[in-house]
Amino acid sequence: MNVLNQIRPLVDLIIKAESRANYDAFWGGIQRADFPPKQLTQLTVGDVLDWQESIDRKYRSEAAGAWQILEDTLRGVYRAAGVPLSAKFDEVTQDRLGLELMRRRGLDDFLAGRLSLQRFATSLAKEWASLPVLHPMRGANRQLQRGQSYYAGDGLNKAIVKPQDLEQVLLEIQQAKADPAPEPRDSVTQSKTVQGSAVQMAAACGTAATAVGALDGTAQIIVAVFAGLAFLTALWVLRDRLAKWAEGRR
Numbered sequence: 001m002n003v004l005n006q007i008r009p010l011v012d013l014i015i016k017a018e019s020r021a022n023y024d025a026f027w028g029g030i031q032r033a034d035f036p037p038k039q040l041t042q043l044t045v046g047d048v049l050d051w052q053e054s055i056d057r058k059y060r061s062e063a064a065g066a067w068q069i070l071e072d073t074l075r076g077v078y079r080a081a082g083v084p085l086s087a088k089f090d091e092v093t094q095d096r097l098g099l100e101l102m103r104r105r106g107l108d109d110f111l112a113g114r115l116s117l118q119r120f121a122t123s124l125a126k127e128w129a130s131l132p133v134l135h136p137m138r139g140a141n142r143q144l145q146r147g148q149s150y151y152a153g154d155g156l157n158k159a160i161v162k163p164q165d166l167e168q169v170l171l172e173i174q175q176a177k178a179d180p181a182p183e184p185r186d187s188v189t190q191s192k193t194v195q196g197s198a199v200q201m202a203a204a205c206g207t208a209a210t211a212v213g214a215l216d217g218t219a220q221i222i223v224a225v226f227a228g229l230a231f232l233t234a235l236w237v238l239r240d241r242l243a244k245w246a247e248g249r250r
Contacts, residue, residue, distance in 0.1 A: 004095055006176065007107070009169045011098065015066040017130035017160040023091050025068070027061040040064055045078055045093065046085035060156055065089065067098040068128070077101060101127055110170075111177050117170050124166075125150040129157035131166060 004011060012021070019025035024039045034055045040048060052062040052071035062071050069077075074097070078085070081100035087093050099107075105123040109115035115123075118134055125131040126140075132147045133139065141153035149159040 003107075004099055006111075007102070007173055009172055010102075011095070013161060013166065013169050014098070014124075014128055014131065018063075018068040018128055019066045021066055023066040023094055025064075025066065027059065027063045027068070029061065030055065030059055034058065036064075041088065041090045043089050044085060045074070045083055045087050045089050048089045049074060049085070065094045065097075066091070067094055067101070069094075069097060069101075073101070077104075080104075111173070117167070117174065121166055121170060122150070125159075130160040132159035132161055132163045134163050134167060 015021045023041050026036065026040065036043060036048070036051045043051070048064055049071060052064060052074070055062055056071060063069065064074070077097055077100050081096045083093055083096055102124070105127050106115045106120050110117070110120040121131070121134045122137070125133050129149045129151045131149070133144050133150055134146060136143070136145055138144070139148070139150045139152055141151065144150070144152060147159060147163045149157050151157040152159070
């Protein structure tokens, strides 16, 4: 499974909090005269870095894109994400960059069960200021309470996501990892229901054949009737399963 699809609830939580999931977004304090020359998704990664560099001394932030990536962060991550400077700073590219940032913050260890939910949440909160810390701790600027941004007190950032919402999303990802979806079936013969029905039908036929050869007339009839009922039941189940398969319910 694609990792971004696997963690889609977390992706959506972050980008909605950071930018309302707007891949052309940039920090709201930038004056119109210093806006990027085009929509960010129409620029290359190199163009975005040049624009960020050009306004860096004038503003407290030059965060760009759905993930609100700062200039220094972008310079330090694009190569690791396998993104060339010539790549468009579009949705696909930005998500690749965001995924690499999450991996730097412990995503793979979290998915593998080597990093606790609490520690991963704290690590994410250090990357994205809109995310909250989940327990009292010392932040970048002061002592924090549960639900505050790691950067609270800087006069710029605050947590937007509720701590229980972040916890719920991380728990969902953990559960999905623990209980992966079944592999898609290529053939109806892979269905456990079909396999079980076939075995039941074969057993019913075997029972009837044994009765004919080993029992007297009355007993033969009784056993054959029950065997026939078992056969018909299995046949009905098999027919129903084949119909569902034909409808695409696999």
